[in-house]
Amino acid sequence: MEALYPAGIVGILIFIYLGLGIWVFAGLLLVAISSLMLVLGMNIDRIGTIAANIAYRYASTWELAAIPMFIWMGEIIFRTDISNRLFRGLAPVVEHLPGRLLHTNVLGCTLFAAVSGSSAATAATVGKITTTELEQRGYDRSLALGSLAGAGSLGLLIPPSIVMIVYGILAEVSISRLFAAGILPGLLIAFLYSGYIMIRCLANPGFAPPSGVRTTLRGYLHIGLDLAPILILMAIVLGAIYSGIATPSEAAAVGVATALVLTILMRQLSFGLFLETLMGAVRTSCMVSIILIAAAVLSTAMGYLHLPSNVAEAIAALNLSPFALLFVLSIFYIVLGLFLDGVSIVVMSLPITLPLAVQAGFDPIWFGVYLVIMVEMGQITPPVGFNLFVLQGMTGVPIGKIAWYSLPFFFLMALGTAILAVFPEIALWLPRILYG
Amino acid sequence: QERWDLANEYPPNSVHAQSADTFIKALDEASNGEIVVTAHHGAALGYKSVDQFDAVGDGAVQVASSFVGAWAGIDPIFLVSSLPFLAPTVKDTRALYEASKPYYEKVLADSNQVFLFATPWPPSGLWGNKPLDSMDAIKNVRIRTYDANGTITLRNAGAAPIQLSWADTVPQLTTGGIDGVLTSADGGAAAQLWEHQSHFTEVNYASPLQIVHMNKDVYDGLTDEQKEAVTKAAKEAEDFGWGLLENRVKENYAQMKENGMTIVTDVSSDYLAALGKAAEESIADWKAKFPDADALLSDYESRRKQ
Amino acid sequence: MRRFQTIVFAISRLAAAISALALVLMVGHILYEIILRYFFATSTFVLDEFVGYGVAACTFMALGYSLEHGNLIRVNLLLARLDGVGRRVVEAGCAALTLGLTSIFIWFFWIRVARNVARGTTSSSIAAVPMWIPEGFVLLGLCVFWLQVFAYFLRQVFDTPPPVEAETANEI
Ligand code: NA
Ligand code: NA
Numbered sequence: 001m002e003a004l005y006p007a008g009i010v011g012i013l014i015f016i017y018l019g020l021g022i023w024v025f026a027g028l029l030l031v032a033i034s035s036l037m038l039v040l041g042m043n044i045d046r047i048g049t050i051a052a053n054i055a056y057r058y059a060s061t062w063e064l065a066a067i068p069m070f071i072w073m074g075e076i077i078f079r080t081d082i083s084n085r086l087f088r089g090l091a092p093v094v095e096h097l098p099g100r101l102l103h104t105n106v107l108g109c110t111l112f113a114a115v116s117g118s119s120a121a122t123a124a125t126v127g128k129i130t131t132t133e134l135e136q137r138g139y140d141r142s143l144a145l146g147s148l149a150g151a152g153s154l155g156l157l158i159p160p161s162i163v164m165i166v167y168g169i170l171a172e173v174s175i176s177r178l179f180a181a182g183i184l185p186g187l188l189i190a191f192l193y194s195g196y197i198m199i200r201c202l203a204n205p206g207f208a209p210p211s212g213v214r215t216t217l218r219g220y221l222h223i224g225l226d227l228a229p230i231l232i233l234m235a236i237v238l239g240a241i242y243s244g245i246a247t248p249s250e251a252a253a254v255g256v257a258t259a260l261v262l263t264i265l266m267r268q269l270s271f272g273l274f275l276e277t278l279m280g281a282v283r284t285s286c287m288v289s290i291i292l293i294a295a296a297v298l299s300t301a302m303g304y305l306h307l308p309s310n311v312a313e314a315i316a317a318l319n320l321s322p323f324a325l326l327f328v329l330s331i332f333y334i335v336l337g338l339f340l341d342g343v344s345i346v347v348m349s350l351p352i353t354l355p356l357a358v359q360a361g362f363d364p365i366w367f368g369v370y371l372v373i374m375v376e377m378g379q380i381t382p383p384v385g386f387n388l389f390v391l392q393g394m395t396g397v398p399i400g401k402i403a404w405y406s407l408p409f410f411f412l413m414a415l416g417t418a419i420l421a422v423f424p425e426i427a428l429w430l431p432r433i434l435y436g
Numbered sequence: 437q438e439r440w441d442l443a444n445e446y447p448p449n450s451v452h453a454q455s456a457d458t459f460i461k462a463l464d465e466a467s468n469g470e471i472v473v474t475a476h477h478g479a480a481l482g483y484k485s486v487d488q489f490d491a492v493g494d495g496a497v498q499v500a501s502s503f504v505g506a507w508a509g510i511d512p513i514f515l516v517s518s519l520p521f522l523a524p525t526v527k528d529t530r531a532l533y534e535a536s537k538p539y540y541e542k543v544l545a546d547s548n549q550v551f552l553f554a555t556p557w558p559p560s561g562l563w564g565n566k567p568l569d570s571m572d573a574i575k576n577v578r579i580r581t582y583d584a585n586g587t588i589t590l591r592n593a594g595a596a597p598i599q600l601s602w603a604d605t606v607p608q609l610t611t612g613g614i615d616g617v618l619t620s621a622d623g624g625a626a627a628q629l630w631e632h633q634s635h636f637t638e639v640n641y642a643s644p645l646q647i648v649h650m651n652k653d654v655y656d657g658l659t660d661e662q663k664e665a666v667t668k669a670a671k672e673a674e675d676f677g678w679g680l681l682e683n684r685v686k687e688n689y690a691q692m693k694e695n696g697m698t699i700v701t702d703v704s705s706d707y708l709a710a711l712g713k714a715a716e717e718s719i720a721d722w723k724a725k726f727p728d729a730d731a732l733l734s735d736y737e738s739r740r741k742q
Numbered sequence: 743m744r745r746f747q748t749i750v751f752a753i754s755r756l757a758a759a760i761s762a763l764a765l766v767l768m769v770g771h772i773l774y775e776i777i778l779r780y781f782f783a784t785s786t787f788v789l790d791e792f793v794g795y796g797v798a799a800c801t802f803m804a805l806g807y808s809l810e811h812g813n814l815i816r817v818n819l820l821l822a823r824l825d826g827v828g829r830r831v832v833e834a835g836c837a838a839l840t841l842g843l844t845s846i847f848i849w850f851f852w853i854r855v856a857r858n859v860a861r862g863t864t865s866s867s868i869a870a871v872p873m874w875i876p877e878g879f880v881l882l883g884l885c886v887f888w889l890q891v892f893a894y895f896l897r898q899v900f901d902t903p904p905p906v907e908a909e910t911a912n913e914i
Contacts, residue, residue, distance in 0.1 A: 021821040022836040023814045026843050033846075044846070049494040052850035054482045056877060059801055060794035062601050068765055068800055069772075165603045170447045170478045174628040175606045244611025245780050246772075247604040253772035275762075282761045283813040286804035289797065290814070300482040304441065306474060347480045351448045383817075393815045400819065435631060486866070490857070508866035509873065578783055584868040587787050596783035599867075601790045613779070 006039045006305045010339065013038075014383050024389060028294035032301035039305055050304075051297050058296035059289070062249060063162050067121045067292075068285035069252035074125030075277040075284075076259040080268040082229045083129045087137075089226030092219055099201035100208050102143050103194055104130050109151035110190045113158035115237045115255065117165075117248050119342070119379050120288050123152025123387045127394050128284075140207035142405040143200060145395065147193055149387040149402060150409025153376035156342065158186035160241065160248030163342050163375050167368045170350050177431040178368050184426050185369055189416040196412055229262050287393045288386075292341060295384060299344030308336060308345075312352035322360040326421055329353060330374065330414075337378020341386065345375055362424075369427040370417065377413050380406040438471040438662070440498035440654070445485050448477040451622065451680055452646045455555045456501045459648060459673035466665035473499060492651050493547040499650040503557075504540075505583055512726040513539045517556075518644035519722060520589045520715035521708070523736075526681055529556050529643045531739035535732055540647065548652045553670040555677025556643040558685055561636055563624050564616035568637040569703045571710050579616040580605050585718040586618050586641075592714035602627075609633065621688035621699075630695040637700040639711060643681075648673070743902055750893040751905045754806035757886045760879075761804035768796040788869045795876035802883025806890030810904065830898045837895035844888045851881040 013034050017027035033051065036042045058064070077083050087101065094100045108126040116122050127148050134144040156163045159179030168175035201207045233255065240246040240254045263269040302308060315328055332353075336345050350371075357367045379387045382403040392399045420426055442460065446452050453475070460473040483491050485506035492500045507514035516522075516536050523532040533554060541551045562568040568577065574595045581587050581597045590597040598614050608614045609632040617629060621636055648670070658666065689699050723729040775789045786792075808814050816836075824832060857863070858874040865871045897904060 018817045019819055020836060020839075021816050021818060021832060022839055023809070023816050025814065026836075026840045027817075029843055029847075030839065033843075046495055048846050048850040049491070049853075050496045052847060052854055053487050053491055053496060055847070056798065056851075056854070056880060057482060057484060057487055059798040059880065060876065061797070062790035062794050063603065065768060065793045065797045068797065069769060072765065072769075160607065162603075165606075168606075169602070169627070172447060172449055172626045172628070174631055176610050176631060240776075241607075242611060244608060244613035246776050247600065247607055247613065249601070249604055250772050250776060253769045254776070256769050257773055278762045278765065279758065282758060282765060282800065282804045283808045283811055285765075286761070286801050286808040287813045287815060289801040290805065293801065296482060303476055303481045309474075309480075347478050351477060351480070389815055393813060398818050398822070399815075400817075490854075506866055509864035509870060510861065576783060578779075583866065584787070584870075587785075587868055597787070598779055598785045599787045599789065 004311075006035065006307055007311075009039055010035050010302070010305070010307070014339065018383055025290040025294040028291070028298045028384070032294075032298040036301050036304060042304075050300065054297050054300045055293050058293050063117075064289060064292065066116065066118060066249055066252040067124075067288055068281060069256050070116050070118075070121035071124050071128070071285045071288070072277065072281035073252065073255040073259050074128035075280045076256070076263060077125075077230070077233075078128045078132075079273060079277050079280070080263045081266060082233075082259070082263065082268075083133065085226040085228075086129065086230050087133050089223045089230075092223055097194075097198065098208070099143070099194075099197040101134060101137065102139055102147065102197050102201065102208060104134070105144065105148040106151045106190050106193045106197070109148070109154050110158065110186070111234060113154040113156075113186065115234065115241070115251055116155050117160040117162045119153045119155040119376065120292070120386045120390055121252075122155030123148060123390045124284060124288060124394065126152065127391055131391075131395050138209035141397075143197060143207055145391055145397065145402055146405035146407070146409050147197060149380045149385075149391055149406040150412065151190065151193055152387045152390070153379040153413075154186050154190060156372050156376055156379075157182045157189065157369070159183065160251075161372065163346060163372050164368060166343050167346050167350070167371060170347065171354055171364050171368065173364045173368060174435070177365050177435055180431040180434050181365050181369050181427040182372065184430055185373065185416065185420055188419065188426060189373075189413060192412045192416055193409060196408060229266065233258050233262060284393060288390060291386070291389055295341040295386075296344065298384075299340050299348070302340060302344070303348055308340075308348040309352055312349050312356075316352060316356050320360075322362070323421070325356065325360050326362075326370075329357070330417065333371070333374035334377060334381070337374065337385075338381050339384050340378070341384070342375040342378065345378060346371060363428060365431060366420075366424050366427050370420065373413055373417050373420070377410055380410055437469075438467075438654075438658070440471065440473045440650075441481065442473050442475045442499040442501065443479075443481045443483045443488055443491065443497045444475065444477045444501040445479045445483070445488075445503065446477065446501075447626065450477075450626065451558065451677065451684060452501050452503075452555065453477040454680065455646070455673050455677035456648060458676045459552070459669050462669035462672040463665060466668045467662055470662060471665065488649075489547065492549045492649050495548075495651045495653055497651075498654045499552075499648065501646055501648045504554075504645050504647050508583070511543045512722060513543055515585070515722050515726075516732065518583060518585060518642050519719055520585055520642050521640075521712045522715075522719065523643065524559075524640040524708075526556075526643070526678075528740055529559075530678065531742075532736050533645060535736040535739055539728065539732065544647075544649055545652070549649050550652050550655045552648045552650055552666065553674035553677075554645040554647045555674060556645055556681060558620035558622040558681060558688070559638075559643045560618055560620045560623075560641040561638045562616055562618060562641075563629050563633045563636055565634050567635050567698070567700045568616060569700050570707050577616055578614045579618050580608070580614050581618050585715070588718045588721070589711070589715045590618065592717055593711055606632070621692060622684055625688045625691055628695075630692055630697045633697070635698045635700055636689075636692060637703060639703060639708065641711075646677075743896070743900060747893050747897070747902070747905050750806075750889050751810055753886055754810055754890050757803040757883060758807035761800045761807070764796045764800040764803070768793050768800070771796075788867050788871075791865055791867050791869070791871070795871075795879070798876060799879040799883070802880045803886070805883055805887035809887065809890050809894065830901060834895055834898040837891055837898060840891050841888065841895060844884055844891060848881065848884045848888060851877065851884060855881050 013031045485502040488500035488502040504514040505518040523529045578596045587597045863873045
């Protein structure tokens with residue numbers, strides 16, 4: 001219980017600072033500084049040294065670089081004809097699905113997740129393209145934003161994935177196997193999302209606007225033409241990754257270059273528009289990156305407080321049965337996910353939770369997939385939830401509302417985890433087929 | 437009671453995490469539980485080795501275990517243990533360590549910290565999809581290297597060194613973007629490189645050091661008994677880390693063979709000489725940067741012959 | 743007052759132009775590296791290092807500009823319920839706290855940069871980049887941000903309009 005005392009202080013500080021309305025990144029930094037001061041009695045010299053050191057380290061990591069580049073790619077797609085064509089092309093395809101274009105978020109994020117390794121980049125890129133369109137066409141905002149927040153986190157589960165690489169290095173399991181293990185659970189969750197959207201729209205037809213368009217034969221022929229730019233873009237980026245031309249981290253640059261070339265070929269790009277996309281990308285990625293940097297400082301503060309490791313040790317002391325352990329660990333990770341960003345959750349808890357899980361008979365590859373889903377759930381829970389931040393930044397909708405819209409998708413991920421726990425083969429089958 | 441944090445960039449199962457854990461346990465015993473250290477392996481506190489030099493000096497963290505190669509830009513002395521083919525055997529590595537230790541101690545003392553002990557990384561070799569055991573065999577092979585010396589040396593040897601982050605290395609091997617990796621048997625085994633590679637060629641490229649260091653203010657604030665406990669624990673952990681080396685290599689080799697790898701150990705002395713020649717440029721570069729290089733190297737040679 | 747606001751925003755925009763340039767250079771460097779590696783089996787040997795500097799510079803140099811455009815998000819629970827003087831008081835309080843926070847970071851980054859200059863610290867790569875350069879960009883970006891927050895603070899105190907309209911609200 002003693003471990004929970006600093007947790008309480010940190011929680012209260014977050015609500016005070018963020019509730020005050022200060023910029024989120026500044027609020028997180030102030031929480032980090034105040035909790036080191038209040039709980040550990042550190043002086044400002046030591047705290048400042050720590051904060052500057054960690055901020056610079058995290059700001060200059062190679063893994064962070066994919067975010068501004070993917071956001072730029074999203075800007076290019078959004079501000080040119082590619083996004084219009086995408087919706088025009090998809091409309092007849094999803095015509096007969098209840099919820100119609102509401103599925104673009106899930107579909108778009110699932111596809112984009114195969115290109116991007118981060119959840120923030122996935123939500124930002126797809127969100128840039130879809131939110132305005134869906135709103136204008138009169139789709140229900142709660143389902144549109146909720147599904148986007150939920151599906152954005154698939155960026156971590158469907159390979160490539162930054163969190164999986166971190167897990168693989170720390171747990172000393174094969175990253176290739178982990179990547180393979182994430183694919184089916186990722187698709188499972190995507191199906192749960194789409195299924196939920198269909199059920200909601202069947203029960204409440206007002207969530208999607210009346211269809212109105214009757215697709216002619218000629219219209220169907222146009223689908224290919226309309227979807228061509230985005231499909232070419234995806235094919236080139238995926239092709240670059242899987243042929244070994246570019247690493248997953250480099251794929252973002254290939255995406256930007258391809259989007260630029262495509263829009264030039266489509267005679268869509270002027271210098272003014274180029275600057276507009278560039279400055280838009282700079283602003284959005286500045287917001288996302290600075291919050292990630294602040295969250296890294298907060299995570300370091302939590303590390304100094306020994307918070308995650310103390311709680312994990314308390315769980316270890318309970319000597320639970322495998323399923324009870326899994327349940328308690330899930331609660332633990334959901335609570336951690338309220339306050340910490342993805343990679344930190346993995347790094348700080350793993351030394352204690354992985355041996356526990358392995359001892360209880362869970363396969364380390366399976367546990368990696370499970371952990372990634374836990375991290376994904378943390379992306380859409382307030383007060384610190386990156387997809388929520390990204391969507392607030394993009395739409396201006398308050399974070400509390402977006403969190404509320406996302407709640408059903410949070411529970412769908414929990415359902416996905418439960419299914420995965422009962423049928424671990426969903427994760428383990430593919431790596432075994434591929435790698436023996 | 438003293439409560440410290442220890443920062444370490446490498447995973448909990450790595451040799452250096454184990455040495456640090458040994459230090460922590462020994463210190464707990466030697467100080468009768470007066471000094472309690474919490475380890476944060478796997479960069480759980482957020483620091484990389486390159487940050488830990490100032491983090492410890494400034495007192496941001498009391499103790500850290502750091503890869504010295506990362507400090508090459510701070511002082512050229514920290515390059516000596518990663519110079520290619522300078523110390524091919526464990527005995528040589530130890531002699532080189534003894535010769536350079538006073539310099540490490542001085543540079544760390546100048547930055548408000550205390551050198552506690554150092555342990556070696558297992559020697560790096562060449563992972564690949566064929567035996568990389570001759571100058572012909574490594575010609576134009578795309579190999580991932582981890583530092584500037586490796587890049588220079590492999591380029592001079594006719595290979596095609598590629599610098600990638602460790603996180604990108606496995607994906608690039610999977611897709612054939614690179615052909616091989618310069619790393620130890622241990623590092624490769626931890627990343628299960630045998631899923632993509634078939635041969636490990638032992639060339640004993642280098643066994644760079646990992647230094648465990650602590651803040652000087654914290655050290656000066658200890659009682660004499662506590663200081664003694666720190667020294668005793670450091671000695672114990674250092675012996676453990678050096679003793680670990682040979683066993684670890686054997687274990688790694690056994691594990692690699694189990695996973696279908698071929699270990700190439702008896703490469704010709706001509707090949708090693710040619711590689712050594714390719715490394716001369718890095719050694720000369722280092723000598724130009726480090727004024728006491730000749731004194732250090734002659735001390736090393738005399739210790740090596742003992 | 744109006745003149746001061748305009749000048750500060752001009753500085754923020756200039757810094758943002760450097761951010762944009764950093765982003766373009768990052769993309770360019772990666773493409774160049776891919777071409778070198780794939781067609782010529784060689785490398786610039788400094789990709790992850792330089793791109794890392796790029797992200798840091800890109801993020802920090804754009805802080806002031808993003809703040810002024812309303813892109814740096816905040817939780818509007820309290821602010822949405824206030825207007826007039828009450829809102830200005832809370833806004834000024836937030837700005838003052840952020841100014842204090844930024845000052846702390848400026849001070850400690852200054853120490854880092856000064857030490858890097860004095861010690862001659864370089865990166866450990868083949869390029870041996872003097873570390874005061876990339877960290878200097880972070881410091882510079884923080885200073886620009888400080889100025890912009892200060893301008894924001896003055897606007898709350900004197901109740902004057904901003905030089906640009908926040909753009910986020912009309913994007914949905
Ligand atoms: Na992904
Ligand atoms: Na959260």
